[in-house]
Amino acid sequence: xxxxxxxxxxxxxxxxxxxxxxxxxxxxxxxxxxxxxxxxxxxxxxxxxxxxxxxxxxxxxxxxxxxxxxxxxxxxxxxxxxxxxxxxxxxxxxxxxxxxxxxxxxxxxxxxxxxxxxxxxxxxxxxxxxxxxxxxxxxxxxxxxxxxxxxxxxxxxxxxxxxxxxxxxxxxxxxxxxxxxxxxxxxxxxxx
Amino acid sequence: xxxxxxxxxxxxxxxxxxxxxxxxxxxxxxxxxxxxxxxxxxxxxxxxxxxxxxxxxxxxxxxxxxxxxxxxxxxxxxxxxxxxxxxxxxxxxxxxxxx
Numbered sequence: 001x002x003x004x005x006x007x008x009x010x011x012x013x014x015x016x017x018x019x020x021x022x023x024x025x026x027x028x029x030x031x032x033x034x035x036x037x038x039x040x041x042x043x044x045x046x047x048x049x050x051x052x053x054x055x056x057x058x059x060x061x062x063x064x065x066x067x068x069x070x071x072x073x074x075x076x077x078x079x080x081x082x083x084x085x086x087x088x089x090x091x092x093x094x095x096x097x098x099x100x101x102x103x104x105x106x107x108x109x110x111x112x113x114x115x116x117x118x119x120x121x122x123x124x125x126x127x128x129x130x131x132x133x134x135x136x137x138x139x140x141x142x143x144x145x146x147x148x149x150x151x152x153x154x155x156x157x158x159x160x161x162x163x164x165x166x167x168x169x170x171x172x173x174x175x176x177x178x179x180x181x182x183x184x185x186x187x188x189x190x191x192x
Numbered sequence: 193x194x195x196x197x198x199x200x201x202x203x204x205x206x207x208x209x210x211x212x213x214x215x216x217x218x219x220x221x222x223x224x225x226x227x228x229x230x231x232x233x234x235x236x237x238x239x240x241x242x243x244x245x246x247x248x249x250x251x252x253x254x255x256x257x258x259x260x261x262x263x264x265x266x267x268x269x270x271x272x273x274x275x276x277x278x279x280x281x282x283x284x285x286x287x288x289x290x291x
Contacts, residue, residue, distance in 0.1 A: 127202060128207055
């Protein structure tokens with residue numbers, strides 16, 4: 001059966017839009033974890049993720065009355081979250097440009113950049129940290145699509161709704177992301 | 193080589209079955225506390241602002257156009273004499289009939 005709506009597929013509490021817009025507390029209570037998890041997957045830092053997730057809800061709150069219910073609330077929140085994270089990452093990158101670029105190997109050797117997602121199984125922790133470091137090397141759109149798929153567990157159809165792209169372009173983005181990750185990981189494992 | 197390929201595949205699969213990270217309880221409380229000090233943006237107020245801005249721009253354009261016209265236009269008598277000179281030249285014979 002084709003997925004018709006995002007909330008249907010990701011098993012989040014369904015809120016009937018178009019009929020009445022629910023109170024904002026309900027939105028925060030229902031979707032805080034979804035937004036925080038996306039921010040954490042993108043930012044790889046719990047404090048940054050929490051700050052950004054708060055920013056997402058603040059932004060959603062100020063524009064809540066103009067939310068027309070044409071899209072699902074969760075889709076709208078994911079979109080704000082992705083944009084906020086990209087904005088923060090760009091700001092961070094600008095600051096990082098002053099510092100010499102470090103390779104994936106160097107970053108792992110330094111240990112400081114290692115990120116362990118709290119939801120990863122213990123036996124996969126080290127590998128997931130290497131994968132998260134490799135994801136940093138991906139172009140923006142590939143990184144967003146891959147994070148939404150791997151960290152938040154969204155399907156290609158759902159990612160397409162969030163990123164406002166066609167399903168086929170998401171499929172190709174994810175394919176290119178995996179190819180690029182394979183290249184980065186190959187270089188890493190050849191050195192180790 | 194095969195070993196490296198296996199490592200890569202295993203690493204790519206390392207996020208499978210990942211549990212969603214949960215925000216702290218303070219997070220929800222913090223958001224609600226922060227929003228309590230914020231006004232919600234009223235879409236109608238925005239439209240009203242946009243309308244007023246558009247009217248102001250239109251009004252200003254009109255005033256500028258009016259000033260520009262009054263400073264360059266010639267008096268009606270000058271204009272009529274110019275028209276007469278240009279189009280009704282007395283020396284010209286427009287309705288010449290040929291037989």
